[in-house]
Amino acid sequence: MNEEIIKDVENKMKNAIANLEKRFTTVRAGRANPSSLDGVMVEYYGSMTPLKQLATISVPEATQLLIKPFDKSCLGAIEKAIIAANLGYNPGNDGETIRIVIPALTEERRKELTKQVKAMGEEAKVVIRNIRHEANEKIEKMELPEDEEKGMMNQVQDYVNEYNKEVDRLYKEKEQELLTV
Numbered sequence: 001m002n003e004e005i006i007k008d009v010e011n012k013m014k015n016a017i018a019n020l021e022k023r024f025t026t027v028r029a030g031r032a033n034p035s036s037l038d039g040v041m042v043e044y045y046g047s048m049t050p051l052k053q054l055a056t057i058s059v060p061e062a063t064q065l066l067i068k069p070f071d072k073s074c075l076g077a078i079e080k081a082i083i084a085a086n087l088g089y090n091p092g093n094d095g096e097t098i099r100i101v102i103p104a105l106t107e108e109r110r111k112e113l114t115k116q117v118k119a120m121g122e123e124a125k126v127v128i129r130n131i132r133h134e135a136n137e138k139i140e141k142m143e144l145p146e147d148e149e150k151g152m153m154n155q156v157q158d159y160v161n162e163y164n165k166e167v168d169r170l171y172k173e174k175e176q177e178l179l180t181v
Helices: 002-025 072-084 107-141 146-179
Strands: 041-044 047-050 055-061 064-069 091-093 098-101
Touching (some): 002 107, 041 072, 107 146
Antiparallel strands (some): 041 047, 055 064, 091 098
C-alpha cells in the first residue's frame, strides 16, 4: 500500500511534466511546428473536428506550414478555423492546399510568449503541489506510526522537489528558445 501511494505520486507528477512539455510545443518560437495547430477545430459537416483529422500538416521550409486536406471541399472551413484560432497566422489558400508563412516574432511578442510559458510552468507546479497534498492526506488517513508517516511524506516531498526542478529546467529551455533571434 505504501509503495502504491508513492508510485501513484510519481506517475501523476510524470504526467504533469508530460502535459507541460506538450503545452510548451504549442508555443511557437518563430519556426514552423505542426503541433502549433493541434488546438485548431474545424467545423466539418456540422461537427467540430480537429484539423489533424482532416488534413496532413507538413513543414516544407523552416518558416512554413503546408496543410493538405483529404477533402478539398473543406479548404475554406480550415482557413476560417485557423484565423479564428487567433494564432497570429495568415493562411494562404491556393485551391488545393493552405500555406502558412510563420511571421518572425517581434521583441514584444517574444516577451509576451515568455510570460505565457512562465504561467504554464507555474500551473504545472500548482498541479504538483496538489498531488503532494492529496498524497499527504492519504498517508495521514492510513494511521501509520509517526516515523513511517514522516518518512513517506518526506519521500513525496523529494518527488515534489525533483519535478519542480524539471519544470524550471523546461521553462529555462523554452525561454531560451523564445528569446533566441
